[in-house]
Amino acid sequence: MKKIKQTLMGAALAIIAIAFAVFTNMPAFATGSVTVSKNSLSLAIGGSDTFTISATNAAGRVDIVSADESVAMVSHDVVFLDSGITNEGEAPITVTAEGVGVTTITVTLTDVVTFDEEQLSPSTTYTINVVVGPEIHTDTVLEATDSNILLLNEGDFSDVESRVDAGEAAATISHLRSDESVADNDVVKTGDILRITIGGVNFDYVLAFLGDVNGDGLVNSGDYIKIKKHIMESETIAYQSKTWFAADINKNNTITSADYVKVRLYIMDGTGEWRP
Numbered sequence: 683m684k685k686i687k688q689t690l691m692g693a694a695l696a697i698i699a700i701a702f703a704v705f706t707n708m709p710a711f712a713t714g715s716v717t718v719s720k721n722s723l724s725l726a727i728g729g730s731d732t733f734t735i736s737a738t739n740a741a742g743r744v745d746i747v748s749a750d751e752s753v754a755m756v757s758h759d760v761v762f763l764d765s766g767i768t769n770e771g772e773a774p775i776t777v778t779a780e781g782v783g784v785t786t787i788t789v790t791l792t793d794v795v796t797f798d799e800e801q802l803s804p805s806t807t808y809t810i811n812v813v814v815g816p817e818i819h820t821d822t823v824l825e826a827t828d829s830n831i832l833l834l835n836e837g838d839f840s841d842v843e844s845r846v847d848a849g850e851a852a853a854t855i856s857h858l859r860s861d862e863s864v865a866d867n868d869v870v871k872t873g874d875i876l877r878i879t880i881g882g883v884n885f886d887y888v889l890a891f892l893g894d895v896n897g898d899g900l901v902n903s904g905d906y907i908k909i910k911k912h913i914m915e916s917e918t919i920a921y922q923s924k925t926w927f928a929a930d931i932n933k934n935n936t937i938t939s940a941d942y943v944k945v946r947l948y949i950m951d952g953t954g955e956w957r958p
Contacts, residue, residue: 714740714796716763718789718808725754725779727817727849733810735789736772737763742794746775750785754778754812766797779814782851784881786811815885816848816878830887832876833927835956837891837899839868842876854879860897871899872928890927892956893945897925905929906945912937931956 720733735744741764746756757776765771777787789808795801820826824845825833834842839857846855857865860873872894876887893901895908909929911917919925919937931941947957 714738714765714794714798714800716740716744716791716794716806718810720810721808722811723754723777723813725777725812725814727779727782727814727847730776730778732774732776734772734774735761735763737765737794738771740765740794740796743792744773744794745788745790745792747788747790748777748785748812749788750783752781753783753785753814754787755780756787763794777810777812779812782814782816782849782853782880784811784813784883813883816846816851816853816880818887819845819847821845827890827922827927829922829927831890831922831924831927832887833890833892834870835892837870837894839865839870839874842870842889846876846878848878848880851880869899870894872897872924888924890924892928893931893948895919895925895929895945901945901948903949906942906949909937909942909945913939913942 715738717736717738718733719736723731723733725731735746742762744761744763746759746761748754748756755778757778758773761773761775763771763773787810789810791806818824818826818832823835823841825835827833832842843855843857846853856875856877856879857868857870858875858877859865859871860875862875865874870889870891872889872891874889876889878885878887891899893905895905898904905928908917908919908925912919912929919929926937929937929941931944944956948955951957
């Protein structure tokens with residue numbers, strides 16, 4: 683009899699606890715969540731990227747704020763999510779780079795509940811770090827590639843430096859060798875680094891000097907030998923590496939005998955200019 687009374691008493695206490703949770707809106711048994719797809723973005727001036735805010739078994743309002751709109755702006759400052767409705771459980775947010783610098787974007791759950799109508803972490807805030815780098819002006823002298831490599835048609839660092847635009851930001855421009863030591867002259871060697879420092883953040887670009895395949899800062903017989911070895915498949919140059927861009931003289935995205943011939947003619951002419 684005593685055991686039965688204890689069991690009944692335990693059941694009664696459980697019922698009372700559940701009732702208390704219901705009538706006092708305790709956030710027990712909450713199953714919903716909200717997530718953000720990225721915690722950092724790296725952009726160039728005028729560029730953009732997107733992160734996504736997603737809700738699982740939750741609905742409500744989310745605020746999105748850029749701490750410095752002169753650096754980066756967001757496409758929406760408020761979104762409403764409801765993962766119970768098709769295609770309404772997530773919101774893509776586009777971030778557009780306005781100027782060089784560093785800022786943060788905060789995503790705050792201001793009024794989010796689960797489908798149990800229970801409150802979900804109303805004070806939760808996600809932070810996305812945004813870094814906006816300088817603009818590199820490209821032309822026939824300096825060309826950008828998809829691999830963060832800058833192709834230089836003339837081997838003088840002043841040609842690179844003059845094409846850096848940091849906007850209103852205070853920037854330090856450095857010419858480094860491939861081992862990150864400071865270059866002792868303006869001669870660019872394939873593999874050198876252009877480093878732009880803004881607000882303690884380094885923006886690094888690898889330089890490839892057209893024709894300088896072996897990285898000595900010159901266009902000579904050592905370079906056409908490396909191209910010849912690649913063509914004969916005795917020493918392959920990695921695709922779209924800094925060496926690849928330096929060896930692809932006619933810039934047709936392949937290294938062939940035509941590039942080999944151009945280097946030979948460049949050396950024989952002695953004019954320091956490429957034949958068309």
